[in-house]
Amino acid sequence: MVDLFQTLAEAPAGVLEMVGDSLENRAKDPAQQAILERYIGDLDINPGAVVVEIGCGTGPVCRRFAEIENVARVVGVEPASALVERAGTLADSDKLEFRVGRGEETGLADGSADIVVLHTLLSHVPDQSAILDEALRLLRPEGQLVVCDADFSKTSVAIGDADPLQACVEGNVTDRWLCPRLPGLLKSKDLEISAFKGHNRVDVAGISTGPGWVRMGADALVASGRISETAGAALKAECEARIAAGQFYAALPFVSAVARRS
Numbered sequence: 001m002v003d004l005f006q007t008l009a010e011a012p013a014g015v016l017e018m019v020g021d022s023l024e025n026r027a028k029d030p031a032q033q034a035i036l037e038r039y040i041g042d043l044d045i046n047p048g049a050v051v052v053e054i055g056c057g058t059g060p061v062c063r064r065f066a067e068i069e070n071v072a073r074v075v076g077v078e079p080a081s082a083l084v085e086r087a088g089t090l091a092d093s094d095k096l097e098f099r100v101g102r103g104e105e106t107g108l109a110d111g112s113a114d115i116v117v118l119h120t121l122l123s124h125v126p127d128q129s130a131i132l133d134e135a136l137r138l139l140r141p142e143g144q145l146v147v148c149d150a151d152f153s154k155t156s157v158a159i160g161d162a163d164p165l166q167a168c169v170e171g172n173v174t175d176r177w178l179c180p181r182l183p184g185l186l187k188s189k190d191l192e193i194s195a196f197k198g199h200n201r202v203d204v205a206g207i208s209t210g211p212g213w214v215r216m217g218a219d220a221l222v223a224s225g226r227i228s229e230t231a232g233a234a235l236k237a238e239c240e241a242r243i244a245a246g247q248f249y250a251a252l253p254f255v256s257a258v259a260r261r262s
Ligand SMILES: C[S@@+](CC[C@H](N)C(=O)[O-])C[C@H]1O[C@@H](n2cnc3c(N)ncnc32)[C@H](O)[C@@H]1O
Pocket: 005, 006, 007, 008, 009, 023, 027, 054, 055, 056, 057, 058, 059, 060, 061, 077, 078, 079, 080, 083, 101, 102, 103, 104, 119, 120, 121, 124, 125
């Protein structure tokens, strides 16, 4: 299993720049923005609210929260220092603060957050329980946890039966079954769900994450020795050719959940 996002803190500068670009591009996608707006609408945000995002990358989700009038402060925590640096450069509000840190141990004070956001983080971490325990430690008693992630168990770039491109999108996250197991995971932490929503996301232009997954997946298949470099290159070329010919289709459903302590 190769999950680029699990070890970004140690990644070379070129990879971090590419990941930063792709996170910023994804945040500009109207479908992605609609998902964010839908779960923001599910939250009770009282005046003076403090929001913590764990695994904030370059900070687009933090920036959106900082625009909300009732939000007083947004702290983004991220292990990759190059992304934290870029988040600082892109920060457009004095409500924003970014720190280098891991979600299992953020170093923030107990009960210091009204809202903790895990936006496309949990599918990339090996110890989801440790992240949830840390989120619960940070939350005030009435605080709300948001989990938003892609349901990678349903991701598809196939445009027909036995489409070989599909093999590229089935193994490049740490836990592709996070979303189907999310209700049980939250319950195991005594969290009560107040909103649980599915969001459809389709990319036919190939400008969003679709071709990125295919490239990453093909490289992972080659790196694990399951296919040859020639086959990997052919899969990537097939993806590029489909995009150029207007035949590309990527479906990636998302899920969002808002929960509080029972
Ligand atoms: C898919 S990106 C999402 C970034 C951001 N939330 C967004 O939506 O633009 C996942 C992020 O989680 C970070 N990450 C990975 N493992 C982590 C951990 N154990 N604790 C905190 N962040 C982590 C990665 O470095 C990466 O920036």
